[in-house]
Amino acid sequence: MRRPLIALAAATAAALALAGCSAGTSTDEPTDAASGPAVEEGAYPATIPTLFGDVEITEQPTTIVALGWGDAETVLALGGQPVGASDWLGFGGEGVGPWAEGLYDQAPTIIETLEPDYEAIAALEPDLILDVKGSGEQDRYDRLSEIATTIGVPEGGESYLTTPAQQLEMISAALGVPQAGADLATEIDDAFTAAADAHPEWEGLTATAATRTSEGWGAYIDGTERVEFLERLGFVLNPAIAAMEPSDGGFSVNVSQEELDTFDADLIIAFPIFIESSEITDDPQWQAIPAVAEGHAVVIDGDISSAYSLGSPLSQLYAIDEVSGLIADALGS
Missing domain, CATH: 3.40.50.1980 (Nitrogenase molybdenum iron protein domain)
Incomplete structure (x- = not known):
């Protein structure tokens, strides 16, 4: 209910x-x-x-x-x-x-x-x-x-x-x-390091963490767990997103439908909030983004999206395995 x-x-x-x-x-x-x-x-x-x-x-x-x-x-x-x-x-x-x-x-x-x-x-x-x-x-x-x-x-x-x-x-x-917390933090660090070491070609590639809601499009900025997750795998935040003024919430930027090319990067990870994934994947302007057209975009939903977004210790360990595999598929590595 x-x-x-x-x-x-x-x-x-x-x-x-x-x-x-x-x-x-x-x-x-x-x-x-x-x-x-x-x-x-x-x-x-x-x-x-x-x-x-x-x-x-x-x-x-x-x-x-x-x-x-x-x-x-x-x-x-x-x-x-x-x-x-x-x-x-x-x-x-x-x-x-x-x-x-x-x-x-x-x-x-x-x-x-x-x-x-x-x-x-x-x-x-x-x-x-x-x-x-x-x-x-x-x-x-x-x-x-x-x-x-x-x-x-x-x-x-x-x-x-x-x-x-x-x-x-x-x-x-x-x-x-506190020591149990430090040990768990080390386990998470080691998992990120192992995933990054398995893909040295990701080091320095640009990435956008994007989303779409019923209200429109947006992307996350430095200091948020979704961007930090990608950075710990070796990626850097898309400079075009980094240069934008954060919205009122302070952790994302608004991107208009006409400016979706701003998302373009070596990798795009996107997820829907309260809408179907098809509202991202079927959008012609989304499809026209060069990274998307080249197959270098990953759209996640369900448990994978939740794990990627939540940032709790156990969800991070789950997401490292799941998301890393999807990135590898998208980037051909």
């Missing part, structure tokens, strides 16, 4: 922008699986810098509500169990992609995304609320902080610009497993 609203919330942040509007040593008393992973020695007190000031955590939280984009999957990847979570991409069920299925011991209460139900959150009696990757709105943070200790976005992380590395570091510190 709620999936259309949840899916709308999942895409609204992007759509509005485009439309212009191994763990360390544990303590003597490791917690059980329902509370979280075994706390690492010396993990607390933990001080976590945020846009709203430093947050000090003195003991492992046992009742976590994870609201930010990918926050819940990050907790799960570290062995935690959120009791409440937001389903940004409209997966349904437990609100996670296939790469994280089966990690919950008990399904969480699903909380709306852009306009969360504060009463529903309070009813869960959390001792920690994570809103690490979100809009960074002061009012939202203040209301959440009235319910429980809240970790908001880091400095510069407003408008969903918290990086995957920042998200993992902040959440692992809050859960008392």
Whole structure:
């Protein structure tokens, strides 16, 4: 019943922008699986810098509500169990992609995304609320902080610009497993390095990360996970996109139908938001872009698009395998 609203919330942040509007040593008393992973020695007190000031955590939280984009999957990847979570991409069920299925011991209460139900959150009696990757709105943070200790976005992380590395570091510190977070980050780094090393010919090639919504076309800029993903494989952002003025959301640029040639690069990766993929692939002006005409464009949707966009630890590992293969096919390597 709620999936259309949840899916709308999942895409609204992007759509509005485009439309212009191994763990360390544990303590003597490791917690059980329902509370979280075994706390690492010396993990607390933990001080976590945020846009709203430093947050000090003195003991492992046992009742976590994870609201930010990918926050819940990050907790799960570290062995935690959120009791409440937001389903940004409209997966349904437990609100996670296939790469994280089966990690919950008990399904969480699903909380709306852009306009969360504060009463529903309070009813869960959390001792920690994570809103690490979100809009960074002061009012939202203040209301959440009235319910429980809240970790908001880091400095510069407003408008969903918290990086995957920042998200993992902040959440692992809050859960008392900073070394486990660092180890997981290394695993992700190694996966990107292996994919890039397998394709040295990608080094320095230009790339565009594009999308189309019902409102129009757009492309992502430096500092967003979709561009960072490509850069970690050796690509560089299309200079024509880099030179454009970001839209109000701060993480993308608007591109008019008449200016689709701006997308032209050695590689284009595109995905639809709330429309069918055919609205990209069947568009004559899309087909006329030189990179598209030469077969150097990849249009992704479904789980691959979600994994590429989400940027959580497990979704990144999934996307590295899937997207790298599609790029190799498109570039003939």
